[in-house]
Amino acid sequence: MFEVTADPKSFKRVLVTDCGSTTTKALLFECDAAGRWFTLARGEAPTTVEAPIADVTVGAINAFTEIEEISGIKLLDRSSKSGPFLSRNGNDGNDGIDLYLSTSSAGGGLQMLVAGVASQYSASSAARAALGAGAIVMDTIAAEDKRTSLEWIDRLRHLKPDIVLMAGGTDGGAAEYPIAVAEMLLQARPRPRFGATIKVPVIFAGNAAVAHEITELLRPIADVSVVPNVRAELDEERIGPARDAVHELFLSHVMSHAPGYGKLLTWSPFPIMPTPAAAGDMVQRYATAKSISVLCADIGGATTDVFSVFPDDE
Numbered sequence: 001m002f003e004v005t006a007d008p009k010s011f012k013r014v015l016v017t018d019c020g021s022t023t024t025k026a027l028l029f030e031c032d033a034a035g036r037w038f039t040l041a042r043g044e045a046p047t048t049v050e051a052p053i054a055d056v057t058v059g060a061i062n063a064f065t066e067i068e069e070i071s072g073i074k075l076l077d078r079s080s081k082s083g084p085f086l087s088r089n090g091n092d093g094n095d096g097i098d099l100y101l102s103t104s105s106a107g108g109g110l111q112m113l114v115a116g117v118a119s120q121y122s123a124s125s126a127a128r129a130a131l132g133a134g135a136i137v138m139d140t141i142a143a144e145d146k147r148t149s150l151e152w153i154d155r156l157r158h159l160k161p162d163i164v165l166m167a168g169g170t171d172g173g174a175a176e177y178p179i180a181v182a183e184m185l186l187q188a189r190p191r192p193r194f195g196a197t198i199k200v201p202v203i204f205a206g207n208a209a210v211a212h213e214i215t216e217l218l219r220p221i222a223d224v225s226v227v228p229n230v231r232a233e234l235d236e237e238r239i240g241p242a243r244d245a246v247h248e249l250f251l252s253h254v255m256s257h258a259p260g261y262g263k264l265l266t267w268s269p270f271p272i273m274p275t276p277a278a279a280g281d282m283v284q285r286y287a288t289a290k291s292i293s294v295l296c297a298d299i300g301g302a303t304t305d306v307f308s309v310f311p312d313d314e
Contacts, residue, residue: 008099011098012031013029014100014101015028015029015064015075015085015099016028016103017060017101017103018105019056019059019102019103019104019106019264020106020275020301021300022302023044024045024056024060024062025042025043026042026043026063026067027039027041028042028067028097040071041067043066043070045063045066047106048260049106049258050107054260055259056106056261057260057263057264057267058260060102073095074094075096084267085267099268100267100268101268101270103278104255104264104274104275105300105303106258107194107258109135109275109303110135110136110162110163110246110254111135111136111138111160111162112137112138112161112163112165112246113139113140113156113159113163113165113190114130114164114166115140115164115166115167115168115185116166116167116168116181116206117144117167117168118142118144118168122167122206123140123142125239126166126205127140128237128239129165129205129242129246130246133247133250134250134275135163135246135274135276136303138159141156141181141184143177143180149184152184153188156184160191160192160193161192161200162192162193162194162253163246163253164200164203164222165205165242166202166204166206166214167205167206167230167242169207169209170229170231170234171233172208172209173207173209175207175209175210178206178210178214179210179213182214182218185218186217186220192253194254198253199221199222199223200221200222200223201223201225201254202222202223203224203225203249204224204226204227205227205228205229205241206229207229208226208229208232225249228241247274250274251271275300276298279307280305280307283307284307284309288309294309295308296308
């Protein structure tokens with residue numbers, strides 16, 4: 001792993017990549033004597049998460065190599081077995097970096113299935129949690145949906161979600177509806193997109209009274225994580241814990257099984273974020289710092305993401 005061993009205030013050079021669905025972009029940032037950061041060089045290469053290469057780090061190395069050629073700065077230590085980068089460690093040498101960071105939407109980004117009881121309440125809250133975590137919502141199951149169980153089961157068997165986020169029922173409320181949704185998942189036995197031998201990760205953010213029953217029901221086909229209810233009360237939404245659980249599973253289940261990402265994860269001391277989640281975080285930080293409303297569109301190779309931040313009093 002590329003370790004941060006110096007005071008972050010002494011950093012002068014940071015390398016960042018975004019491993020996109022079609023292109024891996026790399027940016028080299030440098031800090032001048034006045035403490036102002038600027039873009040020193042930019043490189044890009046085709047993303048290599050798909051066959052025949054199926055190793056996202058190959059495209060990243062190609063992008064780094066382009067930056068080396070443009071900037072004249074040596075970034076890579078090809079003789080090292082612990083990581084690919086030359087480390088500056090706060091010194092004044094011309095080569096190396098102080099920190100490496102990355103985001104990713106390669107392979108179509110984080111793809112999720114959302115399930116709930118009522119489309120206007122638990123299902124919509126679960127969808128907002130997934131979207132807030134930077135996911136693409138492939139489909140939404142609601143107990144009130146007009147599709148039959150057989151239609152849903154057929155649909156679920158063709159989907160390959162990275163994560164399933166399941167909500168439904170207020171705490172202490174009726175149990176039969178969230179259990180019915182869980183039974184539908186059990187019959188469909190959805191498989192994850194990466195890792196043919198692993199179970200699909202399921203986050204349950206519904207009625208706490210049935211969390212244990214649903215965990216046991218889905219145990220044969222899923223690894224279930226339980227988080228606080230997104231709708232513990234009908235008129236109160238709490239999506240933060242579910243969103244955080246999605247981020248955690250994105251790293252531990254999705255990224256670790258995606259082609260080459262296990263290696264990429266060791267290159268940075270910080271987690272790799274889904275690109276939409278990182279973009280949304282930047283938009284929110286900027287809006288908060290400037291006390292303004294912001295509408296932002298990120299037009300990517302496979303998807304277009306729209307972010308909005310408005311002050312609480314609007």
